[in-house]
Amino acid sequence: MNFDYLNRRDFLKIGIASSIAGISDLGSAQVQKKSNGVLMAPRMSHPFIVVFLRGGADGLAMLSPLNDENFIAARPPEMRFTIEASSGKVESENATFYWHPEASPLASLFMDRKLIVWNALGITDETRSHFEAQEIMERGVKSLNSLPDDLGWMARQVVDKTRFQAANSIPLFAGNNNSPRSMQGAHRAIAVRDIQGGIALPNGVNGFNALSALCNADGNSIASPWIKDHLSNLDFINQTLGRGNGKALSYDSSGKIPYPNADPGVGLRSVVRLIDANVGLQYAWVDQSGWDTHENQPGRMNGQIKNLSNSLAAFAQDMEGKNQPYTLAVMTEFGRRLRSNHSNGTDHDHGSLGLIMGSHIPGGSVIRAMAWLKYKSARQGRRFGGDN
Template sequence: MAIDRRLFIKAVLAMGGLSLGGSWAWETRAEDSGRLIVIFLRGGLDGLFAFSPVADSQLASLRPTLARTVIERGIPLGSSGFAAHPACAPLAELFQTGELAFAPCAGSIDTSRSHFLAQDIFELGTGRTRGASGFMSRAASELGGAQDSISFTSAVPLAFRGTVMPEVAQFGTSRFNLPSGRFLEAIRQTHAGEPSGAALEQAIATEAAIAAALAEGAMERGADQGAAATSGFARVARNMAKVLRRNPRFSLAFVDIGGIDTHANQETILERALSSLSEGIVALRSELGSAEWQRTQVLVCSEFGRTVRENGTGGTDHGHGGLMLLAGGAVRGGRMLGGFDGLNDTRLNEGRDLPVSLDWRDVLGGALQASFALDEAALDRVFPGRPGRRLES
């Protein structure tokens, strides 16, 4: 009897993706097709914390607390003048093996500093705050049904709304909501001394830090728009990869995560968040396997960056230009994209933020073109009004 694909996906995801390693696979890959996975970080990531311009003499004075670790123990990123925070060590390794490129000053034309407007502008991909369709739906339409799309989110995101809708696969929240008291202690004792115990303690600490930040007003409620926190992303990424590996026709994929809107206590929160993000991207690489990774591009970005100067509460505020990562076996990595003009006030947007020197529509457009051989006219339909800057191949 025929198997309904949508119901089958929901069934295996309900079991945590554990059955996906079996013999089920209903499609074969179209020849010479690539894959694009978009990881959207809701909340405004401080990219300067993750990948820092340590060669710039002003970094230490602008960020006397937040830059200390990366200045002392950062991992150099080639000759770019940047170093990766130790929490991003797996990403630095991908850079060194030529499987990751980064743009420190990427973003959109939006200057509102509003999470919601900036997120809408990104997901619509038109440079506007309203529209009938998102860029991933339009990209799927341009592929004409030759490829399938999937969104690992709680609902269809704005990026995928339109005439071509994706499968929606939710792995569940990364938040534990564990009981307190004796029951929690019993669970901890059961896992003590095991790898699962260390993971449990890290997740509990991360959730506690996020809860404290919310209580103190250090993070804005609602900026995540329902996206799961980063603490569980490595698990989610492994399950995503299992789905994608067994079903190669899912060539467009989207996932969003949150917990990065750090107005205070940023070092504690972001160290854990970036560690989970890095582990998740490496988990994608491992679980996809060599053949699937070689046809994959993973784009990681946030709606905007943060202020260059740290504030008085150990955090940063909403900014403009931010970090974009492009990883994958199909990426020419080991390089910086879009340039960087330094931290001098005269080089900053409004004297406080990194400027936008690279429009993310051009990066997305380049990834779509490389993955699916879309021509310029098709890219203009996916991203109307895009600057059309070509990246070096």
């Protein structure tokens, strides 16, 4: 089937293609920058942030082609919202898409030319396993059959780079409780979901001092330099957020929209605090889980989309108010089928919706609208294996 894919020149004009390691336009040529068989992100002059929607987000529920006959036939009324209830529309390539009712902040960002809509974005690997697909994307590889190294793609950007060897620099940060695989292998990667009260050290100050003393006493240990560096960075963050007093000060956003007290808002607030603290942050990662909607999708999507939309809007306003340049990409491991299942949900399929937000992007544009629908419609009858 012949799809009208984005050509290489237009793809590169966006200036973000090589920033999104491990994913590609479905069916299009691989145009990401490559090094030794792995996908690389560019050296950027400002922070690059990923918001990852774990579970395989249904992009067609977030931005729906409500007038399309295939979409109407594939999903019953209870799986769709009405045009009247939508937050706005996106028109491109003779196709009209409508924002979910809870996506009003995204619709506003798009209308204000601060957001790019990227349809049919996903990996080319056929896996329908969440874990395998996430691993491929976070490692920045095309396949897990032959891995070039043990690094995640964000770690690969900074490991052994002398410009990140300065003491107390924090090049990698995850606004999560756990470090993502994208940062695997980098010793200067810190993961803390919420730093509003600073970073709680294990067993408090006494535990911190005891571990530091142990590292000093056992200087020949392979792990000692790494642990000392990590402890130093944790203390550096606390001192920075407390302006030398150790206890983090309260944070006031530069925007009017408050950060939701939920993912990904909490993690994004932590990211912007570190960016504002000027700690040398280059790459950040924030998860939002809960997108695996095999059943009861409409009700579950309301909360998911609301938190995502408000979080992104709060972050955009905050960064703009601080006059801080950045690029942020929203992605997920794969999409969901055009046809709904018998549990008011959708099952695993290929590409989903990607969003690009930032200070130096051609916002208000749409990449590949009609090709997405044609692709989903062509695959509608095809079934994949069970979930892993």
